[in-house]
Amino acid sequence: MKSSAKKIELASVDDLFSTEEGRQDAKLEKIQEIPLSELHPFKNHPFKVKDDEAMMETADSIKQYGVLVPAIARPDPEGGYELVAGHRRHRASELAEKETMPVIVRDLDDDAATIIMVDSNLQRESLLPSERAFAYKMKLDAMKRQAGRPSKENVSQVGTQKRSDQLLAEQVGQSRNQIQRYIRLTELIPELMDMVDEKKIALNPAYELSFLKKEEQVDLLDAMDSEQATPSLSQAQRLKKYSQEGHLTLDMMRVIMGEEKKSDLDRVTFTSDTLRKYFPKSYTPQRMQETIIKLLEQWQRKRQRDQER
Incomplete structure (x- = not known):
């Protein structure tokens, strides 16, 4: 005969003697001093951490005053913590010969962590085109996964809701078209992307070049080197057109890159x-x-x- 009595859960000793205020306080985020060696960079972190003059100034400030704004990290299943925000402060702390830094530890899923990581870095005054491109792509992908994607065009399930790329555009103060143009730059091979960062190739030609196949982009590097020239917008548009038509060859690239630009003739x-x-x-x-x-x-x-x- 089964007992009709309900299963009774006994409170722990800690629960019996703790106050409601204490239990709520235990749920609050705490700032912890975590060893630098236990903090790992975010996977595919798109922002470059350089030992430049600004980094040295930050290191000097940390050496004198410590880290004033805590970093944000999440537990790493393989041990330690994965940095979500605070990669520059982490490097500056290393240069300042600190052993620990203040960190807020949060349980975050991949998408939430990605959005926080991108948002915390997009506030910087100067960003390289590559940093902006990969950051926009990572955040937009995360936003789409959070919102769900009912169709190939990511049309909202409810007509009053906005597309993810429109929301991102409003958040960062860019047009939706500009967001997509930046994201398109992630299709460039690393060597061409570096040239965009170094302002050797302008953004508009770079956008057109991103439509070239990867092997064509490699050949373009050869043509640019042999002719000692970088493509103008009109040249990049022609390279894209010939590529889409299936007629783009290394010899054709060299001919195009060997053209004397009008700006060169007038200058x-x-x-x-x-x-x-x-x-x-x-x-x-x-x-x-x-x-x-x-x-x-x-x-x-x-x-x-x-x-x-």
Whole structure:
């Protein structure tokens, strides 16, 4: 005969003698001092952590005042913690020869962690195009997974809801089209992406080049090197067109890259070393430019007077 009595759960000793205030306090996030060696970088972290001048200034500040804003991390199943926000502070703490840093530990799933990681870095004043491109892609993918994706176009289940890329655009202050153009840059091979970061290739040509097949992008590097030139927007658009038509070859790339650009034909360039010998040492580049313009204007007026005689 089965007992009709309900299963009774006994409270633990800690529960019996703890107050409600104490139980609520235990649920609050705590700032912990965690050894730097136990903090691992976020997987596929798109933001570059460089030992540049700004990093050295941060390290000096940490050496003097410590880390003022705690990092955010989540438990790593393989041991230690995965940094979500605070990669630069972590590196600066290493340079400052600190052993620990303050960290808030949160239980976050992959998508929530990705969004926090991206948001905490997008606030930086200067971001490389590659950083922005991969960050937008990672966050948009995470937002889509969180919201669900009922169709290939990610159309909302409810008509009043917005697309994930529109929400992202509003959050970062960019147009939806610009978001997609940045994300497209992630299709570039690393060597071309580095050239975009170094401002050797402008963003608009880079967007067109991202439609080239990977092997075509490798050949383009060869053509650019042999002709010592980088593609203009019109050249990049033609390369894309020939690629889509299946006619793009290395020889064609070399011909296109060997073209003399209109901007090169219209430009006259003087180095500062060439001009310096004609001016006093105290002249700044700006003053030299102003003086040259005045002299050219005087020459032009004299030429007009001579023609009128």
